[in-house]
Amino acid sequence: MYNFKPYPHDKEVGMAAEALVTAHPCLREHGSKNGWYGWKVALKFKMGNYRTRLARSGCVDVSVNAGKRSRTNPENDCPHSNIKRARRAEVNYLPNFPRGENETTLEEMRVQIIQETEKTERDQILIEKLMHTTFALRCQHIVQGSPQVREFLENWLALRMQSQFYCELDQYTPKLAALYRQKSSRTGKGAEALREMLRIYDLEITICNITEEHDINMRRTLALRALPVYLREDDTEFFKTCNGEDEVEITDTQLALLSVVPDSIGSISFSPENISIVIEDEVVISELPRLADAFVVLFGLIYALHLDYPKKLTHTFTFIQKVLMCLDDNKPLKPCLLSLKNDLLKE
DSSP states (O other): TTOSSSSSSSSHHHHHHHHHHOOOOGGGSSSSSSOOOOHHHHHHHHHHHHHHHHHHHHHHHHTTOOOOOOOOOSSSOOTTTTSSSSSOOOSSSSSSOOOOOHHHHHHHHHOOOOOOOHHSSSSSHHHHHHHHHHHHHHIIIIIIIIOOOOHHHHHHHGGGSOOOHHHHHHHHHHHHHHHHHHHSSSSSSSHHEEEEEEEHHHHHHHOOOHHHHHHHHHHHHHHHHHHHHHHOOTTTTEEEOSSSSSSOOOOOOOOEEEEETTTTTTOOOSSEEEEEETTTTTTEEEEESSSHHHHHHHHHHHTTTOOOOGGGHHHHHHIIIIIIIIIOOOOOOOOHHHHHHHHOOOO
C-alpha cells in the first residue's frame, strides 16, 4: 500500500481490505456487513504506525509532515500542517530521490534540461525523461526552499514549454459547443452571456480567413473560455484584457490570464495577439500565441508550484482536472459537474 501511496484515502484503504478478503476468503469477518470493515480499520492503523517508523528513520516522504514541536519538546520540528500532502492526483508529494541518484546527479540533470530547452531542435523525449527523473528534486526545491515563482521557472525552463494535453479536450469540444448553444437559447444572465460570447465567436469565424488549424484553436478557446459562464462562475478577475499599450493593474492578482487584443475588439477575443500568465502579481510567462495554450500551461504551473485553484473558478478547474485530464482525487463530483460530465458522455 505504501508503494502505491503514502497517504491513501478511505476508499483506497477499503479497496485494499476488500482485495485482501477476496484473495484469502478465510479472513472474511462474519460479524460485519461487507466482511472486511474491521480489516480496513486495522490497515489504517498499520499504515499510520508504518509512516511513524519511516519518519523516525528519516524518510523525507513522510517526515516532512511529522513535526511535533510542543512545550515539552521545544527543539523538535514545528508541525507541518501548512504543507500539503499528496497533491490532488499525484502519488507522492515529497518522494525520496530515485534509486542510485542524489542531489548532485539530479542537479546535473536539471542543467542538462536547461541546455536542451535552449536548443532550436529539442529532444522532447529526453526532456520528458529527465523531467520525470528530477520530479523529487523539484518537490524538494518547493517545500524546503519556498522560491519565488519567477526564480523557480528560471531554474526549470521545461515547465514553460507548451504541453500537448489536447486529446481529451478535442474529444469533448464539439459536445461542449453544442451544450453552450443549447443553453444560450434559454433565458437568464448566464444564457445572455453565452449568447454574446457565441455571437463574437461566429463573427470572428465569418470575417477571418479561417484555416483548419486556426479553426481548431478557436474551437478549443471557445470550449475553455465559455466553460466558467456555463458553470455560473465569475471569471472577470481571471480573464483580463488590454490593447497592448495601456498598463493593466495586476496588484492583488493571484492567478490570471492577460490577453492582448486590438483596440477595435471588446473584452472577449478568440484570436488575441498574445497571452500572458500572471501569478502572484507578476507576469511569469508572456507571448503565448493562443488562449488554449496559456490555459494548459497555467494548469501545469498550478500543479508544479502547488498553488490553489482560483476560489471563484473552483468548478471550472475541477472539471478540467477530473474530466479533461482524467486526474481523479477519489472525491465525488459536485452535482453541476456530474451533470455536465453525463451530458458529454451521452451518445
